[in-house]
Amino acid sequence: MKMEPLLVVLCALCALPGPRSPVAAAGRSCADTRQVYSEKGYSTNTAPLTHISGKTALKPHGFLPLTSLKSRVDSWDLHSAADFFRELIDLSEKSMNQMFTKTYGRLFTQNSHVFQELFVELRRYYSGGSVSLSEVLSDFWSRLVERVFSLVNPQYQFSEDYLECVSKHAEQLQPFGDVPRKLRVQVSRAFVAARALSQGLATGRDIVNKALTADSECVRGLMRQWYCPLCRGMPSLRPCHSLCLNVMKGCLANQADLDTEWNNFIDALYQVSEKLEGPFNIELAADSISVKVSEAIMYMQENSISISTKVFQGCGSPRPAPGRSKRSPKESGGNKRPFRTYSAEEKPTTAAGTNLDRLVTELKERLRPMRGFWVSLPHTICNDERMAADVTNEDRCWNGQSRGRYLPDVTGDGLVSQINNPEVEVDIARPDVRTRQLIMELRVVTNKLRHAQSGQDMDFMDSEWCRWSAGLETPLILSHYQLEITTAAGELAACFGDGVLGLAVCDQLCQLMAAQFQQAADLT
Numbered sequence: 396m397k398m399e400p401l402l403v404v405l406c407a408l409c410a411l412p413g414p415r416s417p418v419a420a421a422g423r424s425c426a427d428t429r430q431v432y433s434e435k436g437y438s439t440n441t442a443p444l445t446h447i448s449g450k451t452a453l454k455p456h457g458f459l460p461l462t463s464l465k466s467r468v469d470s471w472d473l474h475s476a477a478d479f480f481r482e483l484i485d486l487s488e489k490s491m492n493q494m495f496t497k498t499y500g501r502l503f504t505q506n507s508h509v510f511q512e513l514f515v516e517l518r519r520y521y522s523g524g525s526v527s528l529s530e531v532l533s534d535f536w537s538r539l540v541e542r543v544f545s546l547v548n549p550q551y552q553f554s555e556d557y558l559e560c561v562s563k564h565a566e567q568l569q570p571f572g573d574v575p576r577k578l579r580v581q582v583s584r585a586f587v588a589a590r591a592l593s594q595g596l597a598t599g600r601d602i603v604n605k606a607l608t609a610d611s612e613c614v615r616g617l618m619r620q621w622y623c624p625l626c627r628g629m630p631s632l633r634p635c636h637s638l639c640l641n642v643m644k645g646c647l648a649n650q651a652d653l654d655t656e657w658n659n660f661i662d663a664l665y666q667v668s669e670k671l672e673g674p675f676n677i678e679l680a681a682d683s684i685s686v687k688v689s690e691a692i693m694y695m696q697e698n699s700i701s702i703s704t705k706v707f708q709g710c711g712s713p714r715p716a717p718g719r720s721k722r723s724p725k726e727s728g729g730n731k732r733p734f735r736t737y738s739a740e741e742k743p744t745t746a747a748g749t750n751l752d753r754l755v756t757e758l759k760e761r762l763r764p765m766r767g768f769w770v771s772l773p774h775t776i777c778n779d780e781r782m783a784a785d786v787t788n789e790d791r792c793w794n795g796q797s798r799g800r801y802l803p804d805v806t807g808d809g810l811v812s813q814i815n816n817p818e819v820e821v822d823i824a825r826p827d828v829r830t831r832q833l834i835m836e837l838r839v840v841t842n843k844l845r846h847a848q849s850g851q852d853m854d855f856m857d858s859e860w861c862r863w864s865a866g867l868e869t870p871l872i873l874s875h876y877q878l879e880i881t882t883a884a885g886e887l888a889a890c891f892g893d894g895v896l897g898l899a900v901c902d903q904l905c906q907l908m909a910a911q912f913q914q915a916a917d918l919t
């Protein structure tokens with residue numbers, strides 16, 4: 396947004412010579428004004444050395460004071476969290492490679508691609524890929540049972556079809572005991588929570604970046620309160636506190652309506668953070684992958700006779716391997732390197748150490764004050780001594796016209812309260828489309844975070860259900876539970892029909908409704 400034309404007009408109006416003659420005004424030094432102008436981050440190349448009567452003295456480019464507030468959300472340090480979680484995955488893979496190479500030697504290196512694919516998919520999931528963790532782990536165990544079954548029965552030769560039969564019987568035989576289920580629960584809960592937290596933090600930052608914009612009426616008010624004193628030759632005079640509040644409440648009228656959904660979003664982020672330092676600890680989950688896989692392999696070896704017997708009954712007798720005598724699984728097992736689990740003392744430690752605790756603690760400390768962010772934002776800005784005079788300095792501040800007390804009352808919060816705002820003209824009759832979009836984005840991400848608290852990933856809802864539900868004429872009835880999808884999906888149908896919110900937001904609305912539908916189904 397270019398502010399130059401408006402600033403030219405404002406400074407021309409503000410710089411009226413008053414009682415001074417044009418000749419006297421022209422000789423006045425602009426040194427103080429140039430200094431303040433420079434302190435605000437603008438180049439002084441366009442600022443004259445002496446006062447020019449009736450003409451602009453300042454010409455900033457891209458002025459938008461609200462952008463300085465984005466640093467509060469940027470302080471969430473999204474890169475640290477994302478990098479830390481990725482590092483845990485890398486260290487987990489490195490730990491497994493070291494552990495299994497030392498224990499199994501060539502048996503591991505010859506089959507290392509099975510384990511590499513597991514970590515590739517875990518990284519892809521965390522990075523936002525359309526990946527089902529349950530399917531990833533299920534595929535991993537299916538491939539692993541084929542490899543281990545061949546290793547514990549080296550006296551036989553197995554075809555691909557035979558090994559496929561083995562993997563099909565795996566769910567019934569449970570060759571790895573209860574380890575796959577335990578690992579699935581631990582990894583799924585931790586990774587779902589970690590990804591939801593990272594995505595939630597990024598969404599919060601994006602929403603702030605989208606919301607902190609100013610229309611022409613807001614810019615006019617900002618110029619009048621912050622720059623008219625400069626143009627009048629009073630660069631050190633700050634706006635009165637009440638004047639600042641009225642300007643900022645007018646500028647942030649629509650943003651204040653985000654507050655309810657924003658608070659729900661912050662609460663959900665906080666609760667997921669607590670899960671990550673408790674039962675959904677991703678540091679423990681990542682570190683346990685190699686240990687649990689080792690336990691599973693050992694379990695299968697210890698029970699190889701009974702497992703092999705059942706497989707032979709279901710899949711048929713395999714062919715003996717060339718050059719080998721037919722021996723029992725018990726006999727063949729004696730020539731292999733022994734499988735073993737690792738004690739807590741032997742488990743490799745991560746380079747990050749206990750950084751997860753510190754990361755979550757710092758994040759929670761930054762989240763707490765973010766509740767009520769939008770409603771309190773005008774006060775946050777105006778309480779800054781660089782932005783406005785102290786509330787106790789009511790007689791020695793800029794009141795919009797001159798030095799003196801600001802008389803109008805301070806308006807309330809939100810869009811409706813700005814009907815009588817004396818500083819910023821706000822259209823309260825038409826809700827802001829951008830604000831509607833941001834409210835919907837907050838609802839969607841909050842819903843994802845709430846499901847992540849129970850280990851559920853909402854990214855795998857069928858998007859086709861959304862399109863289908865948009866055509867419904869009656870509410871869905873699920874047993875004794877009636878689910879009204881925003882007045883029988885009428886709002887959703889209108890969303891796709893009128894195009895006001897945009898297709899992306901309508902899809903988000905779909906996803907939110909799909910989640911509500913699933914919740915209702917779970918109750919029946």
